[in-house]
Amino acid sequence: MMPRQWLRVLPAALLLAVPCARSWGPEGHRVVVIMASQHLQPQTAARVQQLLGAESLEDASTWADQIAHSTRPETIPWHFIDIPLYDSRIDMRRECPRAQCVVARTEQFLTVLGNPDADRQSRREALEFVLHFVADLHQPLHCEDHNDRGGNAQRVIFEGHPDNLHWVWDTGLVEEMDRDPRALAASLEREITPQERAAWERGTIEDWVLESHRLAAQVAYRRAWVFFPAVLDRSYDLRAEAAIRLQLERASVRLAWLLNQRLA
């Protein structure tokens, strides 16, 4: 039998071998679309299913990662934007050259999705990218860089094991909350008040990216870190989990809102 600690360390070791893993893990993406699907207008839901055919919404939400790490590596930069950690604004010319970032690509695919004259295959692909990128841009470490490839090169000790900070936020803390995406979606859904829903259903992609970026600076990184790997203690985990819950909730509300605008 494989020692238990290896089961824990192996996925992290594999990720360290990948030059730049940048995405919520599959669970984060599934949670966001499970929640969003409950707030689609009937006509929007029908159009989504028409475009996806036999593919489920949950499978469609992780397609962008599958192609990024197999047939279309040129799409990897579309999943994030490298805004310096302690900057307070986006410099699109520097951080999004040739539309190679999550801001430009999300806006571009939303336009295609909302264009009834675009061909079906283009709209289907646009939908799959939108399902994925609206979630990704709510992951704080997708919206910053601290000369560490968005935390991928930031070595930390999480629950006693070596990992990198990006993985902890993409996957480690999400799985720690609940490994069942349906159960996690249900518990997050219960937390959203009508006032929050109304407040989140506004703004632009850039506003949401800056909101994510602020959480990276305020919660994900600690200026006091001097020695590496930094040890993430319980108080760190609790603050980070609260931020992640909030971001998954916001992503789901905004995804449903955008889809209802483009497809209803």
Ligand SMILES: [Zn+2]
């Ligand atoms: Zn991604």
